[in-house]
Amino acid sequence: MNSPSKPLTTHSPSASTELIHHAYTPPTGFASPAVPVAKGSTIFFPSMAAVRERDWAFKTTYTYGLHGTSTSFVLEERIATLEGAKHCILAPSGLAALNMVNLALLAQGDEVLLPDNVYGPNKHFAQQLLASYGITHAFYDPQDAQDLASKISPKTKLVxxxxxGSVTLEFPDLLGLIAVCNQQKVVCALDNxxxxxxxFAPFDxxxxxxxxxxxxxxxxxLTKFPSGGGDVLMGSVCTRDAELHKRLKRCHMQIGFGVGMNDVEAILRALPSIQLRYAAQDRSAQQLACFLAQHPAVAQVRHPALPTSPGHQYWQQVCGQNAQTPAQAAGLLSFFPDPSWSSADVDxxxxxxxxxxxxxxxxxPVSLVMAYDLRGDRQLDSSLSAGPGTRLIRLCIGLEDANDLQADLAQALAAVQAQVQTS
Ligand SMILES: Cc1ncc(COP(=O)(O)O)c(C=O)c1O
Incomplete structure (x- = not known):
């Protein structure tokens, strides 16, 4: 078990420092910074009284491997620290974590509200499985808090x-949306x-x-930045509220969402460098967004730090809240190519x-590209129908040198433009 954290100084440390110096007591006589991989389905109890008094919700004791071991408890504590939360539960993937929240909080007759640009599989879960359980859903415009307010009803149990936003990267009116949920006393959950x-600090x-x-x-x-390797799948659900955490943890145990301890270890190894990797990928993405915004074969770039990107003002409001650090926008950008490009040109x-x-x-570490056709994918986004078309290319920036990536984009754009102009 971890020892209580002891502040090193009165100054508040950065995420890197906090994660590297996170309170941890190694096994007696083995003072290594590496957290040992503790595996087990059965975990022995010292007595029957210990069985009866086991603390399944707050992890002061162990119960069964499915509910965590000393290795996963450390990762949960570190993710809670990273997010500024009090409680954390691990799930086998990000999607499993999203759906654990859906299953824990929704019952027949309830409604869930989703942003129009929500992560696709979360939308599909609502449209198919939740619908089959008698749970309805509706979409709201994430840039319009009033639209959300108008859609909340007594049936709404989760927003x-x-x-x-997924793929199209509009930044929502996050502060306005949370304020509406708070006023109407509806639970709000962020895919962070x-x-x-x-x-940004989601709980502050x-x-x-x-x-x-x-x-x-x-x-x-956690599959994304915390893992950092493109080789592990995992998700987390963080809360500050003890009762809400208990509700989620009960669901977690009922659906049997265990995680593998070798995967947990891989994420523990990557966490100390998350802040550096995030900043490097953010810098490269900003450079490439500016490069693409000026390229004649590009109709529009989506990157929240660009003033022309939808929701830029909300990004400044939320990601600019910490005056000590420059506003960041992750390592993602999307762009609409010239509308004369066919889908074969995009390919x-x-x-x-x-x-x-x-x-x-x-x-x-490896940069990725994916093409999307947004037709039928968005109901409420007027900026798409008015503007740049429906073919979108998403770039996920890895850890390669940004100038090498820029040269790669330049050569591929030139090759396709030459083909488009001659056809
Ligand atoms: C915004 C967002 N949330 C959740 C997920 C799900 O994560 P996982 O791939 O670990 O299921 C993804 C995956 O791409 C994502 O992009």
Whole structure:
């Protein structure tokens, strides 16, 4: 078990320092910074009284391997620290973590509200499985807090938030949306995979007039930035509220969402460098967003730090709250190519890239590209129908040198443009 954390200085440390010096008591006589991999399905109890008094919710004792071992308890504590939460539960993937929240909080007759640009599989879960359990859903415009307010009814038991929006990267009016949920006393849960506990402090947000806002739940696909290797799947659900945590933990135990301790160890090894990796990927993405914004073959770039990107003002409001650090926007950007590009041209562009590999996910060392056709994917986004078309290319920036990535984009854009102009 961990010893209580002891502040090193009165100054408040950065995420890197906090994660590297996180309170941890190694086994007696083995003072290594590495957290040992403790595996077990059965975990012996010292007595029957210990069985009866086991603390399944707050992890002061062990119960059964499915509910965690000393290795996963350390990762849960560190993710809670990263997110500024009090409690954390691990799940086998980011998607499993999202759906654990859905299953824990929703019952027949309830409704869940989702942003129009929500992560696709969360939308599909609502449209298919939740619908089959008699749970309804509706979409709201994430840039319009009044639209959310108008859709909340007595049936609404959960509001999903996502910043920035999946694939199209609009930054929502996050502060306005949380304020609406707080006023109407509806539980709000943020998919915080993009922010990763680094771009902003999800549990310490304040409205523009300085009022504290209450985010109830932060879900994080640890698969992305915390893993950093593109080789592990895991998710987390963080809360500050003990009762809400207990509700989630009960569901977690009922659906049997265990995680593998070797995977937990891989994430523990990567966490000390998360802040450095996030900052490096953010710097490269900002450089490449500026490069693409000026390229004649590009109709529009989506990157929250660009003033032309939808929701830029909300990004400044939320990610600029910490005056000591520059506002960050993760390592993701998307762009709409020139509307004269066919879908075959988009495919040719993706295949002409050398360093960017075609694949899903983000946060790993290798840069990735993926093409999307947004037709039918968004109901409420007027900026799409008015503007740049529906073919979108998403880039996830890895840890390669940004100038090499820029040269790669330049050569692939030139190759496709030459083809488009001659056809
Ligand atoms: C925003 C967002 N949330 C959640 C997930 C799910 O994470 P996982 O791949 O670990 O299931 C993803 C995965 O791409 C994502 O992009």
């Amino acid at each position: 999903w938030l996502e910043a920035a 995979t993009w922010g990763a506990g680094l771009a 947000l304040r409205s523009p007039d300085g009022q504290a806002l209450t985010l109830d739940i932060s879900v994080h696909a 040719a562009f993706c295949e002409a890239l050398q360093y960017f590999k075609i694949g899903y996910s983000w946060g790993g």
